[in-house]
Amino acid sequence: MSQQPLHILVVEDEPDQRSLISQMLTANNYLVSEADSVEQAILLLKESVPDLVFSDWKLGQLSGMDLLTYVRREHADLGFIIATAYGTITHAVDAMQAGADDYLSKPYQRQSLFMAIEKVAKSLKLKQHNKRLASELSQQQELVGLVGKAPCMQKVYTRVQRVSATDATVLIGGESGTGKELAARALYQLSPRRNKPFIAINCGAIPESLAESELFGAEKGAFTGATSQKIGKLEAANEGTIFLDEVAELPLLQQTKLLRFLQEGVISRLGQNSEIKLNVRVIAATHRDLKVEVEEGRFREDLFYRLNVVPIEMPPLRERQEDIGRLIEHFLKIHGGQYGLEAVNLSTTTMKALLDYPWPGNVRELSNRIERFVLLGDEDELVAELTQSPSVIDAKAFTLPETGFEWEEFEKDCLQQAMQRHDGNRTRAAKQLGLSYKAFLYRLEKYQLTD
Known part of the structure; x- marks a missing residue:
């Protein structure tokens, strides 16, 4: 519920009674609308939906039950209290079974009315809170699920869900464009650290000369141009999570320092003699085969084992073709909302071309192509690009x-x-x-x- 006054629609066919109820509610800072029949109440509901309906049972030819049926069909989350005549307990039972939130037997005390309203208001607030949590969970599930139900993705979900609540170091592998960063963010969003920092750094995008200061920080004067103290990414992520994307690109010297942090939980800024104790969860990712990198001497074996506590392999899109349709619907919705454009249904021919395409750039390529289609609305261009993929040379020719x-x-x-x-x-x-x-x-x- 918002902080605005609770808006109550009072439905009562007796003018004096309706006026009395409205005056009492207004005096207690409720916003009140009035209707003298089910028909008028429905017209008002179509114009503006209140927070709660307080209706008498008997309302001319139609009854409060008729109004309740309409409300539950059209506005499932709307609060509803019904007033029943003295001794008609069966009416009260019927109303509660039909979805009323509460009932009052006539004659009722002023205090009973306010207690019933407050009770329903609290219930509505709880429903809204639960709905918001469900929405957030749904968004998290989309993030965790990366949209897809293929068996290979179910294995990913299972691992994410099992280790998200822990501080275990995770190494995410997979081709470029498979969603490694989304998986890392899912681990973070579902973890107890979700309200703490999430720092992502692409190790392949840092110049080797700046790698140490970027990751571990530097004291003023530690190198030429260091005019002030610099806080490194690991320190900035304290109490939270750091995501080391393309960790295979990290220079060997920084690999050694990262290994020390993983073993002892301490760092030293460049030019600093003392140590800083940190509490950071590490998630790393790479499109390279780290075992091969170790064999060829480009990656430390001991660091590999420290990072590879829980491996998660993101499958390429060609191995989860049954998910392509769901992903297309997802990206049409996401990009349509992003640009304020209505989602457009793709033709059967275009869908077939999308489903048959091998997607070498994986989910990222699919997202980019759908985003362009949402902006331009040109199916012919979308299909033409898919059919322009290079053909395999016939060696016999x-x-x-x-x-x-x-x-x-x-x-x-x-x-x-x-x-x-x-x-x-x-x-x-x-x-x-x-x-x-x-x-x-x-x-x-x-x-x-x-x-």
């Missing part, structure tokens, strides 16, 4: 030139193009070239393309 060509330059160029196209994601680049991961790594080493 390739003819070796008579003069020959530089095979190694050709192979190196293919490797470089695949890496560029997939933003350095070796797994996806190897897949596009039809190579096993080990064979792909061997060729990268051969042509010194590992940096």
